[in-house]
Amino acid sequence: MTDRLLVALAQIAPVVGDVAGNLAKARAARAAAAERGADLVLFCELFLAGYPPEDLVLKPAFHAACMTALTDLAADTADGGPAVLIGLPWRDADGLHNTHALLDAGKIAALRHKVDLPNYGPFDEKRVFVPGPLPGPFEFRGVRIGVPICEDIWGPAPVACIAETGGEILLVPNASPYRAGVLGERFAVATARVAAVGLPLLYLNQLGGQDELVFEGASFALDADGSLAVQLPAFREALEVVELTRRDGRWRVTPGTRAEVETGVASDYAACVLGLRDYVDKNRFPGVVLGLSGGIDSALVAAMAVDALGAPRVHAVMLPYRWTSSDSLEDAAACADALGIRYDVVPIGVAVDGFEALLAPVFAGRAADITEENLQSRTRGTILMAISNKFGPMVLTTGNKSEMSVGYATLYGDMNGGFNPIKDLYKTEVYAAAAWRNANRPVGSLGPAGVVIPERIITKAPSAELRENQTDQDSLPPYDILDGVLERLVEKEMAVVDIVAEGYDEALVRRIERLLYVAEYKRRQAAPGVKITARNFGRDRRYPITNGFRDPGRPVDLPEVPVSRPSSPVVV
Ligand SMILES: Nc1ncnc2c1ncn2[C@@H]1O[C@H](COP(=O)(O)OP(=O)(O)OC[C@H]2O[C@@H]([n+]3cccc(C(=O)O)c3)[C@H](O)[C@@H]2O)[C@@H](O)[C@H]1O
Ligand SMILES: Nc1ncnc2c1ncn2[C@@H]1O[C@H](COP(=O)(O)OP(=O)(O)OP(=O)(O)O)[C@@H](O)[C@H]1O
Numbered sequence: 001m002t003d004r005l006l007v008a009l010a011q012i013a014p015v016v017g018d019v020a021g022n023l024a025k026a027r028a029a030r031a032a033a034a035e036r037g038a039d040l041v042l043f044c045e046l047f048l049a050g051y052p053p054e055d056l057v058l059k060p061a062f063h064a065a066c067m068t069a070l071t072d073l074a075a076d077t078a079d080g081g082p083a084v085l086i087g088l089p090w091r092d093a094d095g096l097h098n099t100h101a102l103l104d105a106g107k108i109a110a111l112r113h114k115v116d117l118p119n120y121g122p123f124d125e126k127r128v129f130v131p132g133p134l135p136g137p138f139e140f141r142g143v144r145i146g147v148p149i150c151e152d153i154w155g156p157a158p159v160a161c162i163a164e165t166g167g168e169i170l171l172v173p174n175a176s177p178y179r180a181g182v183l184g185e186r187f188a189v190a191t192a193r194v195a196a197v198g199l200p201l202l203y204l205n206q207l208g209g210q211d212e213l214v215f216e217g218a219s220f221a222l223d224a225d226g227s228l229a230v231q232l233p234a235f236r237e238a239l240e241v242v243e244l245t246r247r248d249g250r251w252r253v254t255p256g257t258r259a260e261v262e263t264g265v266a267s268d269y270a271a272c273v274l275g276l277r278d279y280v281d282k283n284r285f286p287g288v289v290l291g292l293s294g295g296i297d298s299a300l301v302a303a304m305a306v307d308a309l310g311a312p313r314v315h316a317v318m319l320p321y322r323w324t325s326s327d328s329l330e331d332a333a334a335c336a337d338a339l340g341i342r343y344d345v346v347p348i349g350v351a352v353d354g355f356e357a358l359l360a361p362v363f364a365g366r367a368a369d370i371t372e373e374n375l376q377s378r379t380r381g382t383i384l385m386a387i388s389n390k391f392g393p394m395v396l397t398t399g400n401k402s403e404m405s406v407g408y409a410t411l412y413g414d415m416n417g418g419f420n421p422i423k424d425l426y427k428t429e430v431y432a433a434a435a436w437r438n439a440n441r442p443v444g445s446l447g448p449a450g451v452v453i454p455e456r457i458i459t460k461a462p463s464a465e466l467r468e469n470q471t472d473q474d475s476l477p478p479y480d481i482l483d484g485v486l487e488r489l490v491e492k493e494m495a496v497v498d499i500v501a502e503g504y505d506e507a508l509v510r511r512i513e514r515l516l517y518v519a520e521y522k523r524r525q526a527a528p529g530v531k532i533t534a535r536n537f538g539r540d541r542r543y544p545i546t547n548g549f550r551d552p553g554r555p556v557d558l559p560e561v562p563v564s565r566p567s568s569p570v571v572v
């Protein structure tokens, strides 16, 4: 029996589906942990598969690959080095489990299945996994270790069961995606569990972007008294060996590293950058290309792309038409210059005028309208896709959440593209992020310090420049008002009557509600983008496209529902 245990928290990034690559990363982390004398290395939830593996886990060949990797890794542990606690899908007579396996002395020494399968927000675990029984601890080198898996600590039962059955230490593997404010939520649930059972808790989170999700790491260790003993960084890989010692029969965590973790705008910005970098790199693109208009959205996206990938992998193209102002041309060039990226100017007049000439006989007798505006946007989209096809970079889209909410974007035009780092940032948050980036160079950034988004881009009135003297506010309310209403409709699902009671104009709220519902078809065809809020367009907010509902806009009393009751008791 030992009185000292060194547990390595391997906050590293798996790639969903790349079982061989994940196995190689696990081996490298174990070797590094061995050098630092660790007894045990903890990997995050479903590490060998990557999280979330979605329906991949239902594929027998994929499951077999995970099992082979597990047995190979188990064989490694015969070398007398650290044991391994690692996640994978595991099939037994009940079905497929979300499992963590203890590998020690060359063998699979213990298994723990996840009990509480999350099925809300971006999670769909009940679709592919069956729950395990309430877990007890397993014994490792004379210590009884409990392994509740991620959602298992968000309710009291699994941890209570571990404590009642003699658990002494909680090791919690997670795949908890980023959303604003999540750090506080995680601390609250983890400290509540520690307060209830008085056991130390080591919380290990996944790192990296996976499609729309970003896992920011920010793993930590709580001592048995609930105090924060160790904090790993967010948005970066880390391998931290945490010391636990037994004193007076009780396990305590030795205070260690206390990394500073980004909050507020800094953490939203870092999530956008990590999500973009991993999407581009994991899908093996050489770089990205985007239309740089001289406006704030594309300037911010360009800055994020340079921070994520480095200037040589970012290509900006200014695509002016007759409505493009000289300010826009100057601002786009200045932004590209500040970021140090390749910048081309490709005037689109010949193409747009060509389309208009082609269509003139068909459109005869019709006045110019939004059709001609959309032709400009679609011409730009076509040119960017051509550059993507010719040289290989992926096209970035630049629509913010305010625009995506109300459908202020052109299908097959500025919506063309593969990924959108600012999809879940409202326009007011785009301004905040741009100002923040000009004053801060993010940790780990591959971009320059200093002002990268010229001040005039932030201060001028936003305009799509699709007709003479156009501004966004010709079609939309001021963004602070639009975002206020959207936050209430989208994030809080508030009733129109309650939004109006907070001082918003009823006709405006109804108009925004209508635009929001009607634009669902566009959002379903939009590029994926980084999830920042608890309610992104994608997995979190799933609305029908065909939708006849409109909020009546007045208080609704739930009607009395007549319930027929059996006249005499039912005997079963
Ligand atoms: N439910 C539904 N299911 C499937 N398709 C549906 C549909 N409802 C309409 N449609 C189709 O959608 C098409 C209309 O959509 P679309 O062609 O995109 O055009 P539309 O939404 O009418 O216009 C584009 C809007 O985006 C604004 N814009 C454009 C470019 C840039 C920016 C910017 O600031 O970044 C803003 C522009 O000012 C305008 O308000 C039509 O073909 C229609 O048939
Ligand atoms: N003149 C242009 N040159 C290059 N790209 C453009 C141009 N105009 C529009 N785009 C592309 O289409 C996107 C939508 O642009 P638009 O200017 O119409 O509205 P926006 O949402 O205000 O964006 P931004 O703030 O970047 O201007 C831009 O972000 C940009 O990627």
Ligand SMILES: NC(=O)CC[C@H](N)C(=O)O
Pocket (backbone or CB within 6 Å): 045, 118, 123, 149, 150, 151, 152, 154, 174, 175, 176, 177
């Ligand atoms: N993978 C999971 O079980 C995640 C669910 C959890 N509540 C979280 O976001 O942290």
